[in-house]
Amino acid sequence: MCGIIGYIGNSDATRVLVDGLYRMEYRGYDSAGIALVTNDGIVLRKVAGQVRDLDHVVSTMTQRSCLGIAHTRWATHGVPNDHNAHPHMDCKGQFAVVHNGIVENYRTLKKFLEERGHTFSSETDSEVIPHLIEEFYTDDLLSAVIKACSYIEGTYGLAIITLRQPDCIVAARMGSPLVIGKGQNEYIVASDLAAIISHTDQVVYLRDGDIAEIAQDKLRIESRQMGTIAPEIQRVTWTLEQIEKSGYAHFMLKEINEQPLVMRDTIRGRLNYDEGIARLNGIADHVEQLRDADRIIIIACGTSWHAALIGEYMIESLAGIPVEVEYGSEFRYRKPVLTKGTVCIAVSQSGETADTLAALREAKRHGIPVLGICNVVGSTIARETDAGIYIHAGPEIGVASTKAFLAQIMTFALLSLLLGRLTHLSLDAGRNIIDAITRIPDQLSDLLQNLPETLIDIAKAFKDHRNFLYLGRGYNFPIALEGALKLKEISYIHAEGYPAAEMKHGPIALIDKNMPVVVIAIKDAIYNKVISNIEEIRTRSGIVIAIGSEGDESLQEFADYTIFVPKTLDHLYPLLTTLPLQLLAYYIADLKGLDVDRPRNLAKSVTVE
Numbered sequence: 001m002c003g004i005i006g007y008i009g010n011s012d013a014t015r016v017l018v019d020g021l022y023r024m025e026y027r028g029y030d031s032a033g034i035a036l037v038t039n040d041g042i043v044l045r046k047v048a049g050q051v052r053d054l055d056h057v058v059s060t061m062t063q064r065s066c067l068g069i070a071h072t073r074w075a076t077h078g079v080p081n082d083h084n085a086h087p088h089m090d091c092k093g094q095f096a097v098v099h100n101g102i103v104e105n106y107r108t109l110k111k112f113l114e115e116r117g118h119t120f121s122s123e124t125d126s127e128v129i130p131h132l133i134e135e136f137y138t139d140d141l142l143s144a145v146i147k148a149c150s151y152i153e154g155t156y157g158l159a160i161i162t163l164r165q166p167d168c169i170v171a172a173r174m175g176s177p178l179v180i181g182k183g184q185n186e187y188i189v190a191s192d193l194a195a196i197i198s199h200t201d202q203v204v205y206l207r208d209g210d211i212a213e214i215a216q217d218k219l220r221i222e223s224r225q226m227g228t229i230a231p232e233i234q235r236v237t238w239t240l241e242q243i244e245k246s247g248y249a250h251f252m253l254k255e256i257n258e259q260p261l262v263m264r265d266t267i268r269g270r271l272n273y274d275e276g277i278a279r280l281n282g283i284a285d286h287v288e289q290l291r292d293a294d295r296i297i298i299i300a301c302g303t304s305w306h307a308a309l310i311g312e313y314m315i316e317s318l319a320g321i322p323v324e325v326e327y328g329s330e331f332r333y334r335k336p337v338l339t340k341g342t343v344c345i346a347v348s349q350s351g352e353t354a355d356t357l358a359a360l361r362e363a364k365r366h367g368i369p370v371l372g373i374c375n376v377v378g379s380t381i382a383r384e385t386d387a388g389i390y391i392h393a394g395p396e397i398g399v400a401s402t403k404a405f406l407a408q409i410m411t412f413a414l415l416s417l418l419l420g421r422l423t424h425l426s427l428d429a430g431r432n433i434i435d436a437i438t439r440i441p442d443q444l445s446d447l448l449q450n451l452p453e454t455l456i457d458i459a460k461a462f463k464d465h466r467n468f469l470y471l472g473r474g475y476n477f478p479i480a481l482e483g484a485l486k487l488k489e490i491s492y493i494h495a496e497g498y499p500a501a502e503m504k505h506g507p508i509a510l511i512d513k514n515m516p517v518v519v520i521a522i523k524d525a526i527y528n529k530v531i532s533n534i535e536e537i538r539t540r541s542g543i544v545i546a547i548g549s550e551g552d553e554s555l556q557e558f559a560d561y562t563i564f565v566p567k568t569l570d571h572l573y574p575l576l577t578t579l580p581l582q583l584l585a586y587y588i589a590d591l592k593g594l595d596v597d598r599p600r601n602l603a604k605s606v607t608v609e
């Protein structure tokens with residue numbers, strides 16, 4: 001959740017570190033700090049607030065350095081203030097540490113350290129780490145960090161500098177991502193590629209249990225399992241342009257607008273029209289296992305969980321394979337029955353979500369094959385699954401997931417087409433789906449041209465309402481959930497998503513003339529049922545904002561506001577109906593003057609439980 005970065009090289013470390021923090025701010029943004037090795041000792045600056053507040057502070061610093069670490073925080077232990085901001089230091093100010101993760105046994109460690117005379121200056125769990133290193137240091141930072149890590153229970157991505165060895169950074173990983181970028185006579189270690197790719201495309205991903213000693217011209221990695229290992233350098237394909245706003249007011253708006261392009265990237269090279277089938281090379285060796293599975297369990301959290309629900313509907317209806325969808329956080333603690341013949345699929349944009357990762361490890365412990373659907377190449381989930389499909393959405397910086405959601409749905413459309421053709425679907429049906437899939441990018445482009453004006457008007461009319469209801473049925477029920485989640489997370493308006501017919505079992509009590517109800521009412525197999533649900537809302541004076549299919553003029557009779565999406569196949573409608581809901585949430589939050597890309601209390605990539 002936090003962003004950490006370290007730099008060693010010939011450039012001004014302050015600039016490299018602060019610029020890196022700006023690029024990682026979406027991972028946490030309640031406080032920030034920097035520590036530099038200088039001739040005056042370790043210089044430390046920390047502020048509660050955003051990276052720009054830290055930038056302001058460091059702009060007045062006179063000290064220069066080519067070696068340092070920095071941090072942008074998402075608080076877990078201790079309120080966001082200057083003391084609790086990272087980096088943290090030992091008693092004598094000789095070791096500085098930035099930490100992403102949670103030290104679960106910090107109370108025990110703190111007591112042990114206090115008994116040995118250490119004094120603490122923050123309320124954080126992280127502060128035990130520099131004190132442990134101080135306790136164990138004799139003459140080698142790497143050895144002291146290895147020993148300190150052996151005492152820590154929990155998760156960590158760490159970067160550490162010391163005055164005693166002013167020529168290296170030591171970095172360690174257990175459960176929190178860390179990547180090392182190798183430049184010309186310089187290294188950057190960070191929790192996120194976004195902080196690295198303006199410097200180099202050569203990277204080394206650390207694995208859990210790895211501890212790296214990084215000097216200006218040398219990288220050494222000690223693996224807990226394998227001893228000293230040779231760094232495996234990989235090339236990153238994400239570009240700098242992809243992680244910049246490119247003229248948009250917010251990353252979220254940019255990412256919403258990128259969706260036609262993303263759809264093309266997700267399907268590129270994966271459709272075979274002659275055979276009416278999708279080709280997914282990443283899972284080629286596991287396709288029969290999926291086809292013959294007694295049950296597929298899809299594990300995910302948040303928005304990815306909503307995409308998984310759509311995947312469930314698609315796979316069951318196109319391929320007839322039983323599917324269950326589980327929250328990662330529930331699956332890992334509730335003794336699931338995992339029989340032979342079950343295949344798991346973990347879905348995650350970041351590939352680092354702690355609950356999803358723990359759930360997939362649980363499934364693997366039971367000997368169940370686990371496949372992945374991920375966006376971030378080289379992420380932990382991508383690496384720990386037996387095989388997987390990349391969704392190719394490109395870097396998603398806005399905290400509220402948008403383009404990755406669409407790419408996940410499209411990936412499920414491809415997977416269900418593939419499995420459908422291996423089970424029930426005819427060649428013609430397969431080709432029909434391919435035709436519809438290939439129209440999606442242009443249909444989204446048209447919507448992006450036409451929708452904003454209407455949605456801005458609706459946003460203006462409802463931005464001060466305190467509650468919203470979202471209803472949908474079938475494939476569009478998960479879209480109702482996602483629409484509600486988007487609204488609540490960025491506008492802080494309370495919103496609930498429901499299957500439309502469930503409304504009468506409780507939520508209908510909420511409906512009155514002040515309740516806006518967004519209903520997805522496209523012309524699919526259950527259209528008439530949804531119209532009946534709309535009638536029930538209108539009878540109780542509720543306000544209906546309907547998302548319908550192009551050409552369905554009669555919908556206007558039932559709704560106060562209508563937004564139309566182009567026609568497509570029933571199971572592909574979520575790829576179109578999502579867009580107006582994303583834009584509605586965006587415009588409402590923006591009109592309320594909220595920080596759309598950095599909603600309060602949230603962070604991208606939830607690497608803690």
Ligand code: F6R
Pocket residue numbers: 301302303304305347348349350351352353356399400401402485489605606
């Ligand atoms: C909501 C959102 C979150 C994530 C969830 C899982 O907009 O972004 O709900 O979907 O934290 O994250 P990933 O997909 O990275 O596992």
